[in-house]
Amino acid sequence: MVALAPCRACLRSVAFSRGPSAPLSRSARLPAQLLTRSASSAKPDPAPYHINEDEDDFDDVVGEIKRRRKRMADKRNRQGGDFVDFLKVHIRGGKGGAGTAAFMPTKRGLGPPSGGNGGPGGNVYIKTSPDIHSLSTVSKRGVGGQGGNGAGNLRHGGRGDDVTITVPVGTVIREVHREGEAEKTWADENAMGLEMEERRERARERWLVKHPNFEASPRDIREAEAVLREGGRWTQRTPSFEDEPALELDIAEPITKPLLLARGGGGGLGNTHFVSPTTRHPRLASRGIIPPSRTFEFELKLLADVGLVGLPNAGKSTLLRSMTGRRAEVADYAFTTLHPQIGVVRVLNDGTWAAEQDTPIEETELERMLDAEARMKGEYQPLPRAPRARDRRSQERIRFTVSDNPGLLARASENVGLGHSFLRSIERSLALAYVLDGRHADPADGLRVLHKELEAYKPGLAARARLIALNKTDGQEDEAIAEKVEGLRRAAEEIAQADGTAPPVVLVVSAKFGTGMDKVVHTLADAVGAAREKIEAAKAKPAVRQVEEEEPEEKEADLF
Ligand SMILES: Nc1nc2c(ncn2[C@@H]2O[C@H](COP(=O)(O)OP(=O)(O)OP(=O)(O)O)[C@@H](O)[C@H]2O)c(=O)[nH]1
Numbered sequence: 001m002v003a004l005a006p007c008r009a010c011l012r013s014v015a016f017s018r019g020p021s022a023p024l025s026r027s028a029r030l031p032a033q034l035l036t037r038s039a040s041s042a043k044p045d046p047a048p049y050h051i052n053e054d055e056d057d058f059d060d061v062v063g064e065i066k067r068r069r070k071r072m073a074d075k076r077n078r079q080g081g082d083f084v085d086f087l088k089v090h091i092r093g094g095k096g097g098a099g100t101a102a103f104m105p106t107k108r109g110l111g112p113p114s115g116g117n118g119g120p121g122g123n124v125y126i127k128t129s130p131d132i133h134s135l136s137t138v139s140k141r142g143v144g145g146q147g148g149n150g151a152g153n154l155r156h157g158g159r160g161d162d163v164t165i166t167v168p169v170g171t172v173i174r175e176v177h178r179e180g181e182a183e184k185t186w187a188d189e190n191a192m193g194l195e196m197e198e199r200r201e202r203a204r205e206r207w208l209v210k211h212p213n214f215e216a217s218p219r220d221i222r223e224a225e226a227v228l229r230e231g232g233r234w235t236q237r238t239p240s241f242e243d244e245p246a247l248e249l250d251i252a253e254p255i256t257k258p259l260l261l262a263r264g265g266g267g268g269l270g271n272t273h274f275v276s277p278t279t280r281h282p283r284l285a286s287r288g289i290i291p292p293s294r295t296f297e298f299e300l301k302l303l304a305d306v307g308l309v310g311l312p313n314a315g316k317s318t319l320l321r322s323m324t325g326r327r328a329e330v331a332d333y334a335f336t337t338l339h340p341q342i343g344v345v346r347v348l349n350d351g352t353w354a355a356e357q358d359t360p361i362e363e364t365e366l367e368r369m370l371d372a373e374a375r376m377k378g379e380y381q382p383l384p385r386a387p388r389a390r391d392r393r394s395q396e397r398i399r400f401t402v403s404d405n406p407g408l409l410a411r412a413s414e415n416v417g418l419g420h421s422f423l424r425s426i427e428r429s430l431a432l433a434y435v436l437d438g439r440h441a442d443p444a445d446g447l448r449v450l451h452k453e454l455e456a457y458k459p460g461l462a463a464r465a466r467l468i469a470l471n472k473t474d475g476q477e478d479e480a481i482a483e484k485v486e487g488l489r490r491a492a493e494e495i496a497q498a499d500g501t502a503p504p505v506v507l508v509v510s511a512k513f514g515t516g517m518d519k520v521v522h523t524l525a526d527a528v529g530a531a532r533e534k535i536e537a538a539k540a541k542p543a544v545r546q547v548e549e550e551e552p553e554e555k556e557a558d559l560f
């Protein structure tokens, strides 16, 4: 904050350094110091000078500062609230620190070598947090801290800082690219058309650290090179995906202990490592290792036990609120819901469920207006919270989560509308519930569209549908409802027959007024319970494959 305050001294120094008439280009308007210098560290102005506040420069700088402040404020207000479910992240362990060439001080000539080793670079770990539900807070780069350099008197460099990436449960991570320094250098040198000897010279420059005062002899250099080759440090080949499969993690459960994604590079060697029978005073040390860079795709597949699937405006958010009490936005237009939201249903032993409510669910805008009016009159009553299980005498039988999703359109499977972002999140639900608008003349048409899109996105996905909720049936004639239900049953049976699956049950509901909700909740609770039992029985392999930790000093190339 302090750094961005448009302090007078900073403004003046900008105008001064550019000269009063030179127009400031957009990128050059704010020099780095202006953004990073804190009030306390700001140096006094070198000389007094004058700024004309009417000049364009001044407006430019003030304008830029205002724009930046606004951008920062917007970002803060969002609180990372933008929903992101796909991200490419570049990850690299920290570079190892360099070793040092130094000697013990003695009265007569050079003492024994005393250069410390460089510290290893920091690792990159991954962990989950129950408090985040989007990848919006994940940084696009995760690089471990660099190890400290060694120093004389056998002082070794410190370890680089570890970096931990926090993701929501449900994130799938896939390594899609891997490139080591050796391969990068090789490609660059090929492009430059360098001869073998020139390449070798460059490798020596890259790997060896010289003593600041004493020249290393050609023999010293040859011997140091041999030591590094022997230790596997000279050429650090990065294994290809054929040699070593890409890392894939399916984080379906919370991670309690952070998992290693990329290890930091080993520290360079101090000159004590280069002592040989012929060289008692090696004047060389080696640099630390730079680990390969890896690109990962992070994909969030929200983990809700039940996914609500419906065309826009069918009443999915209202149904979620009715079942879970979660304040999902409800409005009478398509695409009110822009990203999946999750609520929890708790069914108690006596058959009741925690979010049951007597009042109709109004549109969110109307509710806000009514709340504001009541506040003005001093009559505002917050909605009673759903009673906790322990507040009731009976205990909880089952608890499951439901995701309300954006409306599905025809061709969503081709990423039309909010397409994939929503389909991704229902992909792993144990059960699905179709929500159809009962006011449409033939809701069975909607059912066919939904089924087609689910199957086009992932064959077999539609088989998880357990119920069809015919919503908005309040205020409709019984015969009309019966006709629509019959139409839906027939369509569901045809579809199920073609797919070789069991048809979902058709339930008549009014999410707004809470009618028919008991049956919806219990049907879903039974479906989730049965699916969980199946999973328990088939639990064979762990959801997360732990990456083995190795000593960083040993085999740098074999990370996984
Ligand atoms: N009368 C009546 N209206 C309902 C019912 N359920 C939902 N609505 C109304 O239908 C409109 C859409 O409801 P939403 O819950 O926002 O629908 P949605 O499927 O989440 O819509 P999107 O998020 O835009 O896809 C709102 O005006 C609701 O008040 C119902 O059972 N009866």
Ligand SMILES: [Mg+2]
Residues within 6 Å of the ligand: 316, 317, 318, 329, 330, 336, 337, 404, 405, 406
């Ligand atoms: Mg909605």
